[in-house]
Amino acid sequence: MTATHRYQFRNHLDQLGPLQETLDPITHTELADLDITAGQTALDVGAGAGSIARHLRDLVGPTGKVTAVDIDTRWLDPGGVLEVHQRDLRTQPLPAGSGSIDVAAARCVLEHLPNRHALLNQMITALRPGGWLVLGEIVYAPVVAHAPRSADTDLIIHVVHAILDVLSAHGVDLHWGDKIPGILLGNGFEQVRTRWVAETWTGGSPGCRLFADNAHQLHHKLLREGLSHQDLDRFAELMTDPAVLVRGYQFASITARKPH
Ligand SMILES: C[S@@+](CC[C@H](N)C(=O)[O-])C[C@H]1O[C@@H](n2cnc3c(N)ncnc32)[C@H](O)[C@@H]1O
Numbered sequence: 001m002t003a004t005h006r007y008q009f010r011n012h013l014d015q016l017g018p019l020q021e022t023l024d025p026i027t028h029t030e031l032a033d034l035d036i037t038a039g040q041t042a043l044d045v046g047a048g049a050g051s052i053a054r055h056l057r058d059l060v061g062p063t064g065k066v067t068a069v070d071i072d073t074r075w076l077d078p079g080g081v082l083e084v085h086q087r088d089l090r091t092q093p094l095p096a097g098s099g100s101i102d103v104a105a106a107r108c109v110l111e112h113l114p115n116r117h118a119l120l121n122q123m124i125t126a127l128r129p130g131g132w133l134v135l136g137e138i139v140y141a142p143v144v145a146h147a148p149r150s151a152d153t154d155l156i157i158h159v160v161h162a163i164l165d166v167l168s169a170h171g172v173d174l175h176w177g178d179k180i181p182g183i184l185l186g187n188g189f190e191q192v193r194t195r196w197v198a199e200t201w202t203g204g205s206p207g208c209r210l211f212a213d214n215a216h217q218l219h220h221k222l223l224r225e226g227l228s229h230q231d232l233d234r235f236a237e238l239m240t241d242p243a244v245l246v247r248g249y250q251f252a253s254i255t256a257r258k259p260h
Helices: 013-032 051-060 116-126 150-169 176-186 206-217 219-224 229-238
Strands: 041-045 065-070 082-086 101-107 127-139 190-197 200-202 245-247 250-257
Touching: 013 051, 013 101, 013 127, 013 190, 013 206, 013 250, 041 051, 041 116, 051 065, 051 082, 051 101, 101 116, 116 127, 116 176, 127 176, 150 206, 150 219, 150 229, 176 190, 176 250, 200 206, 206 219, 206 229, 206 245, 219 229
Parallel strands: 041 065, 041 101, 065 082, 101 127
Antiparallel strands: 127 250, 190 250, 200 245
């Protein structure tokens, strides 16, 4: 893998929308448990369509400051105390001074980037002593599914496994979320806590729309995994069918506090 390793998805709201709908309740709960107060400074790394940056803006209020960074800033509206910076974080540094940040978030970003470890170190440096990291990553888990026809159940399991395999083969570290807590503990972080969350996703739900979009975006690579156009069309149909249940992507949600 090189520094030019390419992010596997194109940003658009068919992907970022259901991702936010699925994960925001988890991240909001994490943020509610931290002592974020008005006037603080926050950083959102790889902010996507900006729901977490906007939530942080609400938490820090008009006297705070939020910096959102992404290689693709089309979906991010700067305004008020929310600043938006376009950066390729594989090669460009975070726009945050050392010790300047009270809460630094990155969700479903670091696992995609070849320099994930160095970027995590940059986030740690940007935090003030006592500041919080709020990280989230999709981590590998076996797929479980149910559809009325057993051939459809097998197909769903095959496609979702193939999505995970394609991402891994293209440099996404689906075990990175499991490694982060140990790395933070090794850096002296306190109150390191991980919640591993996986929920049932029903056909038509935001989670199944996310699966459908991921399969659509990876279509050509999934064909090379032995799936056919017909399989992928059927998978897209199944993801809208309320009689279908799938174990959703497993999400590792991690919070930890930089030592004083
Ligand atoms: C899966 S999305 C997650 C978006 C958001 N954090 C969320 O959870 O809703 C990954 C984000 O990482 C951004 N990204 C990918 N490669 C990047 C890079 N090299 N530098 C900066 N951002 C990058 C993408 O543009 C995208 O917005």
